[in-house]
Structures are given as C-alpha cells and as structure tokens.
Amino acid sequence: MERAIGSDSERQIISILKILRESSEPLGSKIIARKLEDEGIFLSERGVRYHLMTADIRGYTQCLGRDGRMITPEGRQEVKEALASQQLGFVREKLEMLACQTTFDPEKRTGQVSINTSLIRKDKFKRAISAMKDAFKANICVSDLVAIASAGETLGSVVVPDGHIGLATICSVVVNGVLLRAGVPSEYRFGGVLQIRNNEPRRFVAIIEYAGTSIDPSEQFIRARMTSVSEAVKTGNGKILGVFRTLPAPTRELVEEKIALLKDAGVRGIYSLGQTSEPLCQIPVALNRIGIVQLSGLNPIAAACEAGIDIENIAESGLIDFEKLHSFWQI
Numbered sequence: 001m002e003r004a005i006g007s008d009s010e011r012q013i014i015s016i017l018k019i020l021r022e023s024s025e026p027l028g029s030k031i032i033a034r035k036l037e038d039e040g041i042f043l044s045e046r047g048v049r050y051h052l053m054t055a056d057i058r059g060y061t062q063c064l065g066r067d068g069r070m071i072t073p074e075g076r077q078e079v080k081e082a083l084a085s086q087q088l089g090f091v092r093e094k095l096e097m098l099a100c101q102t103t104f105d106p107e108k109r110t111g112q113v114s115i116n117t118s119l120i121r122k123d124k125f126k127r128a129i130s131a132m133k134d135a136f137k138a139n140i141c142v143s144d145l146v147a148i149a150s151a152g153e154t155l156g157s158v159v160v161p162d163g164h165i166g167l168a169t170i171c172s173v174v175v176n177g178v179l180l181r182a183g184v185p186s187e188y189r190f191g192g193v194l195q196i197r198n199n200e201p202r203r204f205v206a207i208i209e210y211a212g213t214s215i216d217p218s219e220q221f222i223r224a225r226m227t228s229v230s231e232a233v234k235t236g237n238g239k240i241l242g243v244f245r246t247l248p249a250p251t252r253e254l255v256e257e258k259i260a261l262l263k264d265a266g267v268r269g270i271y272s273l274g275q276t277s278e279p280l281c282q283i284p285v286a287l288n289r290i291g292i293v294q295l296s297g298l299n300p301i302a303a304a305c306e307a308g309i310d311i312e313n314i315a316e317s318g319l320i321d322f323e324k325l326h327s328f329w330q331i
Contacts (some may be wrong), residue, residue, distance in 0.1 A: 102177025156318020
C-alpha cells in the first residue's frame with residue numbers, strides 16, 4: 001500500500017531517516033530530536049521513539065540497543081524515493097562533501113578514505129568474490145584494498161543486515177579528496193558507461209550528470225545491467241563504469257605527482273588524463289582545463305552482478321580508516 005508522503009507523520013519519519021542516513025554511528029531519540037530542531041521540526045523524544053518504532057516495523061531502521069538506531073538499506077531506498085524530486089544534484093553534493101572529509105595521506109598511508117558498500121547474501125558471498133577476481137586482477141577498479149563486515153557491523157554509515165556480508169571498496173572520490181587537500185579543486189561532471197576497445201578507453205556510451213540525479217550513476221547502470229566488465233577484462237573489449245571530472249590545467253604537474261603517490265599506496269583509479277582544453281573520450285573540455293577519466297570502485301561488483309548475483313550497492317557510503325583496509329586477495 002502506497003503511503004502519503006505529504007502527511008505530517010510520514011514527513012517526520014522521512015526527516016528522521018535523513019538524519020540517520022547522514023550519521024556513521026547509531027543515534028538515540030534525544031540526539032535525533034535535537035537535530036530535528038535544527039531543521040525547524042519540533043518533535044519530543046517520545047514522538048521520535050514512536051516514529052522509530054514505526055520505522056523498525058517497516059524495516060527502515062535497525063535497533064542496536066542502548067546505542068540507538070541506524071538506517072537500513074530499505075530505509076535509504078525509502079529516502080531516495082520519497083525525496084527524489086527534491087534531491088537533484090544530491091550525488092554531486094555528497095561527492096564534494098566526501099572529498100572535503102577525506103584525510104588520507106598517501107605518503108604516510110594514514111587517514112580516512114571514501115568507500116562504497118556492497119551487501120551480499122552470505123550464501124552467495126564466495127561465488128560473488130570469485131566473479132570479482134578478474135576485475136581486481138586487471139585493475140579495473142580504484143584499488144584492490146577492501147574491508148569486510150558481518151551482520152550488525154558497519155561500513156561507513158551502512159549497517160550490514162542479517163544474512164549478509166558487507167564488502168567495502170574504495171570510492172573514486174578519494175583521488176579528488178587527496179587533490180583537494182593539495183589545493184586542486186575538481187569539477188564533478190558525470191558518471192557513465194565507458195566503452196573499452198583493445199584495452200583502451202574509447203568513448204562514453206551512456207552518461208548521467210551528477211547535477212541532475214539523486215542516485216549514484218554507477219548504482220543505476222549496474223541495476224540496468226548495462227556493463228560488460230567481465231568481457232572487457234577477458235577480451236579487452238566491453239563496457240565498464242567510469243566517471244568524468246575536469247581539473248584546472250595549471251595544476252597538471254601537481255596532479256601527476258599526487259597520482260604517483262596514490263599508486264604507490266595501492267590506490268589507482270585514474271584511467272586517462274587529457275590534454276589542456278582537448279576532448280577526452282569524445283567529451284568536450286572547457287578552456288584551460290584538463291579532463292580526467294576515473295574508474296568506478298564498483299566495477300568488480302558489476303562483474304559479480306553480470307554473473308547473476310543480486311547485490312545491494314550503496315555508493316559513497318561514508319569513510320573508513322585506511323589502516324582497516326586489506327588486500328582483496330587475503331579474503
């Protein structure tokens with residue numbers, strides 16, 4: 001039965017879910033009530049608890065005892081659908097925020113990096129990992145550094161639900177975060193499906209601009225089964241997930257220096273760096289800027305989905321300490 005989002009009760013539930021979505025830790029009713037006040041919504045702690053119980057019943061939230069509650073994948077989806085018309089550009093804003101919050105130092109190999117979180121059923125996990133191997137081996141990803149979490153544990157802001165295992169992969173925005181800390185701003189253009197021919201990037205055959213979407217493009221392309229990552233890895237021809245940014249041309253030397261440091265730390269993700277004001281992968285680039293094609297961190301996950309494994313993906317799901325990551329090959 002479809003619920004009336006316009007009702008006061010439903011709006012309050014969505015507002016609570018938004019607050020939980022933006023937190024990497026469980027929150028109790030007292031903190032939620034205070035945060036609601038900051039948004040001009042005045043609801044007592046008792047009222048918050050009532051709405052949280054409703055959210056629990058619907059599967060939008062998970063109670064973690066005295067620690068409070070965290071949002072579930074179903075809750076995240078409800079927020080996306082309820083606020084889709086209000087959230088055009090939400091993904092771009094989230095990318096910019098994560099870049100600002102990135103503290104990773106590739107020389108010291110310390111700090112926090114941005115991640116994507118994928119939720120895989122326990123009985124499908126081994127098969128999914130096997131399907132990802134070739135993509136990781138071919139470096140069609142940002143990094144082969146990952147993190148694993150069991151049910152009830154968190155990856156970024158995501159609580160792993162019962163019956164699932166969480167897999168965190170490094171998000172491409174870590175590159176932009178490191179560049180930003182060095183004084184290099186990025187323009188976030190779009191995510192797309194990138195055609196590969198003879199192991200070289202040729203052109204984008206589908207794109208979704210960050211300014212016009214409330215859902216990460218890679219998530220959408222994976223759901224639509226628009227990739228052929230496994231074929232690209234095996235034959236050198238196929239369609240993978242990529243992202244397109246532009247950078248100020250005068251920063252090129254510094255950008256190349258940071259890219260080298262990231263690579264030494266096990267973080268790649270740069271597929272192609274263009275020339276000043278010249279098109280890259282058939283995408284026009286503005287005057288005095290350079291285009292950069294980055295690989296999506298979800299490419300290995302796309303390969304598993306191509307193998308028929310259903311996986312729930314939450315792109316840009318938060319941050320994790322670099323020290324908590326380990327090689328995919330140790331799984």
